[in-house]
Amino acid sequence: MSNEEKSIITERNLGKSLEDYIEAVYDLHKEQGQARISDISSRLGMAKPSVNAAIKRLSALGLVTHERYGDVDLTPDGVRLAANVRHKHNVLLDFLVRLIGVDPDIAENEACSIEHSLCDDTMTKLEAFISKYDNH
Amino acid sequence: MSNEEKSIITERNLGKSLEDYIEAVYDLHKEQGQARISDISSRLGMAKPSVNAAIKRLSALGLVTHERYGDVDLTPDGVRLAANVRHKHNVLLDFLVRLIGVDPDIAENEACSIEHSLCDDTMTKLEAFISKYDNH
DNA sequence: TTTGCATGTTAGTCAATGCTAAAATTTTTT
DNA sequence: AAAAAATTTTAGCATTGACTAACATGCAAA
Numbered sequence: 001m002s003n004e005e006k007s008i009i010t011e012r013n014l015g016k017s018l019e020d021y022i023e024a025v026y027d028l029h030k031e032q033g034q035a036r037i038s039d040i041s042s043r044l045g046m047a048k049p050s051v052n053a054a055i056k057r058l059s060a061l062g063l064v065t066h067e068r069y070g071d072v073d074l075t076p077d078g079v080r081l082a083a084n085v086r087h088k089h090n091v092l093l094d095f096l097v098r099l100i101g102v103d104p105d106i107a108e109n110e111a112c113s114i115e116h117s118l119c120d121d122t123m124t125k126l127e128a129f130i131s132k133y134d135n136h
Numbered sequence: 137m138s139n140e141e142k143s144i145i146t147e148r149n150l151g152k153s154l155e156d157y158i159e160a161v162y163d164l165h166k167e168q169g170q171a172r173i174s175d176i177s178s179r180l181g182m183a184k185p186s187v188n189a190a191i192k193r194l195s196a197l198g199l200v201t202h203e204r205y206g207d208v209d210l211t212p213d214g215v216r217l218a219a220n221v222r223h224k225h226n227v228l229l230d231f232l233v234r235l236i237g238v239d240p241d242i243a244e245n246e247a248c249s250i251e252h253s254l255c256d257d258t259m260t261k262l263e264a265f266i267s268k269y270d271n272h
Numbered sequence: 273t274t275t276g277c278a279t280g281t282t283a284g285t286c287a288a289t290g291c292t293a294a295a296a297t298t299t300t301t302t
Numbered sequence: 303a304a305a306a307a308a309t310t311t312t313a314g315c316a317t318t319g320a321c322t323a324a325c326a327t328g329c330a331a332a
Contacts, residue, residue: 017289037310050290052311057288069297069310100265102258110254117249122238129236133269153319173280186320188281193319205280205327 014061016116019085020044021054022063025072026082035072088115088123095130150197152252155221156180157190158199161208162218170207224251224259231266 014022024043028035037055041048055072058064063078074082089111096107118126150158160179164171173191177184191208194200199214210218225247232243254262 015288038308047291048310049292049312053289096258100258100261102261106255106258110258113253114250117253118246119242122232122236122242122246125236125238151318174278183321184280185282185322189319 014081014116016113018054018058018061019081019116020112021051022058022074022078022082023085023089025058025064025074026079026086029073037072040072084120085115088118091123091127091130092118095126099130099133150217150252152249154190154194154197155217155252156248157187158194158210158214158218159221159225161194161200161210162215162222165210171209172207176208220256221251224254227259227263227266228254231262235266235269 021040021044024040025035028039028043032039037048037051040046040055041051044051046054055064055066058078059066062075063081064072064074066072092111092114093104093107096102096111097104102110157176157180160176161171164175164179168175173184173187176182176191177187180187182190191200191202194214195202198211199217200208200210202208228247228250229240229243232238232247233240238246
């Protein structure tokens with residue numbers, strides 16, 4: 001598989017908004033086995049019609065499935081993308097909190113903003129830096 | 137001056153878009169003493185009417201002045217805000233390129249995305265981290 | 273000075289993304 | 303099973319921020 005092909009899934013095709021939604025679906029399924037519109041709505045603090053519209057967009061992109069009045073679930077492509085975003089979030093949070101000392105609540109928000117802007121390659125380099133730093 | 141008052145100027149009141157525009161005005165004035173709509177347009181790769189609309193927004197916020205068919209210039213508040221964004225950009229670029237080894241062209245783009253998401257306090261902490269790291 | 277090109281502005285459109293109010297459907301309770 | 307509550311969806315709207323096409327203005331060259 002070429003790098004271009006791989007990047008179709010994980011690199012920034014979605015904006016911040018859709019990435020936040022898909023990440024919430026991913027987290028909720030891990031935590032409670034399902035992700036209803038209301039769950040996503042309260043998790044992200046968005047009105048339910050906004051969530052509904054976003055899920056429709058994600059569904060059109062083949063990243064989630066959604067039966068009327070039913071559960072929202074990730075497709076395999078959706079899982080890959082969401083896991084990648086989640087991973088970036090975790091690495092950034094670790095860097096901000098542990099290495100440079102940002103308050104965890106602020107870091108949580110900032111990681112959430114930044115995670116959509118860094119490419120896979122940069123993230124890999126950041127992880128390598130953190131490892132090296134941890135081993136002095 | 138309270139922290140809240142100071143933050144009115146420098147903290148994230150503008151979105152990424154307007155911050156990019158004001159940063160371009162700041163840079164162009166430093167480089168060539170003026171920033172015309174066309175200069176900003178080619179610098180940012182935006183159509184001129186888009187620039188025009190953005191400058192109107194910045195003008196309504198009291199951050200730039202703009203005479204019809206004339207030069208765009210920063211107000212004192214605009215200078216403060218733009219210098220702050222520029223500074224964040226430079227710190228992030230340095231971190232990405234020198235500390236973690238990102239390609240300069242990619243780092244330039246990523247710094248440009250991230251600079252709008254990090255608060256002043258986090259930036260201060262990042263600068264402190266870089267200093268400490270440089271002095272081993 | 274007049275013509276023509278560069279620059280700036282206006283007008284109209286579009287996509288993304290959010291909202292509220294109200295209708296439809298499902299689930300729960302009695 | 304019927305009524306009530308919760309959930310989801312639809313419909314309609316607002317804002318941001320981008321675009322193109324067309325018009326207006328300013329400057330420079332002939």
